[in-house]
Amino acid sequence: MGITARGVGLLVAAVVLLAVGFRFAYPELALLGAAAATAVGYALVTAAWRPRLEVTRHADPDRVARGEPAAMTLTVRNTGRLRAASLVAEDRCGGASVPVPLLRLRPGRDTTVRYDVPTARRGVVPVGPLRVTRRDPLGLVALSRPYGGTVPVWVHPRIHPLTAVPTGAGRSLDGRVDAVPHGSITFDSLREYVVGDELRRVHWRTSARVGELMVRENVDTSLPRLVVLLDNRATAHPDRVDGVAESFESACEAAASVVTAAVRADLPVVLLLVAPEAAGTAGAGVAGPGAAPLDRLAAAQLGKEDTLDATLTRLRRDRPGDTLVVLTGPGGRGSLGRIGALRGAYPSVVVGVFGAAQPAQATELVVIDAVDGAAFAAEWDRVRRW
Template sequence: MLTRTGTAMACTAVALVALGTWADYPELVTLGLAAAATLLVATLWLVAAPRLTVVREVRPHRVFEGTAARAALTVTNAGRRRSPPLQVTETAGGRRTAVPVPALAAGDSCTVGYALPLTTRGRYLIPPVLLGHSDPLRLMHRGRARGAELVVHVYPRVHPLATVEVGGPQDAEGPTNNSAPLGGAAFHSLREYAPGDDRRHIHWGATARTGTVMTRHVVVPDEPRQLVVLDTSTTPYPGPHFEDAVRVAASFCVAAENARLPFLLRTTGAVERESTGPALEFLSTVQKSHTDQGLAVLSERVRDVIAGAQGVALTVVTGHVDAQAAQLLMMLRPRFLSISLAELSAADNGIRPHGVLTVIATSSDQFAIHWNRLVLR
């Protein structure tokens, strides 16, 4: 591909040949042909491309807003002649980053590091890098895609939040389930013995009956589950507050994980995630939807949780809350251990559902301050 200098050279060559022919001026024709020959030499230079191997690493593949993801590119000259100076073009988030690589002798390697321009939450597909080089006069440039595609997730920014104390299990032993962590004292079921199991838990009666060594499967009793519901409708967010709501929802998920409390993230658009990794990965791409009915479908979204025997602490993250939504939260209050409302809004409309822990803030930073001040006092 011709560079700007190469394009000017080509235009000059054509003009000189045409002008020299018209004016019967052989010297101008000679200059034009010399310029054309220079372009031909530049083309042949690029045809004899250096043999290079490229290895690109991006670490980490998952970062939070405000934290830079960095790439490391290792270029090795696998040919027999010295490679010219190179320019690597990295495209990430719709922005291009040019990274120079010095000339390499045969067998030499060079590693260059650079930051990826990923500043907002999202899932980014990073295409292969474009490895290019030019002739000595910079008349022509050749670029070739090298490496593989990579995916980088930018998680929403997380604020440290205090957790609300809602009590322990609903009975002394506590109900159990298959996903409960091991190492507790509550009996859940019998299963086959596996290497590493405590031999004191072997059930000799079941072992004699089945002919297979059976052990007691004991787990930690279920603790109150933290249910976080993010409103993904468009109506409550007339401004840029949806991004703040996503950050607050992510902060509640991380706070529950740090407190070792089981939690579940749901949206009013019927999407749910459990455990911090999948929850944050989902929140990196979640968007508002015009078809989402918002808190109007909250009862449907939590019906299965209400029907369970385990206590649940509900946290609702939304924007503007109207009187109808407030009435719905008050109706649901007796069915949960507690209900917390995070309202990200530009103005306080004065609506605070009775019995619901409500914090209204204009940003996620302000919410974290108000929430911790309220919970920790």
């Protein structure tokens, strides 16, 4: 609850008038002071009334590519039974405020407001909560309360179509990529039986132990596995304009393009970030390592911690794929030698460098120098040696 400047002035005047009136026996001044104090008390009681509002919101859509339109539909319903609500309200949309008219909202009625969500920049735009400000008729007290929750709108990086996908060492014998998802006999895991599974894949010993049918899950080792490593170190993207590193935005677009191309080709793909990601949930507008790749790219931020050596060591040890795609900025050109040391663990290593003033020099790596995501996609499709 906040008292306005007018309310503070009237409250001070009430104290002074009451003190002077009683001290020097002036009943008129005491009466004026009592009237002023009564007005402030009335304002407090009036502003303290809490309207019963039900707020629902719907994003259409809640996930868009950068620059595509997105809208938020906000519905406010007066669930009270006696009084109509005439309030001043505003909805938070990112860093901006959107006015929401709530004039003479009768009990049981609702009002709907629809407005555009800014998608000019990649990121997670938090929308909400609705803040309702209650004022008294004299403007002495203003009380602001939040209503409803926060709904994130995920602004994904732009996706540029890629016609080629590196196949690394995972090729079938006839020279093409084998897209059969369960064609090999390589054991991967056990799962519960579902209708339609072949009985020859049932693992009877485990089924007898757990008391329900368990099926062997095999993987096709002929499929190439892609690993996309996004360098989100602040030192790798030193050039910023208004706090935004365009080289990092371009790297995010390239990562989204490679991941999308791999998914469309039914190829396993893993997205990794050099700097640690913020842990959280999609409902809170934070995407952790277990979230969808495009959501993680939307929430990706530059990190100050330099963990490149630890990340490269983990890649060399775990080997989550056979084709490594590294995307970095002008500050990452000095790390190409350390990245090239992974050639023994990964048959194919592709490096994309964005925003560099001079082309990178690396003989054992496939290096793509690009100014933005569109240029990267064009150069990517020209590569003939993976």
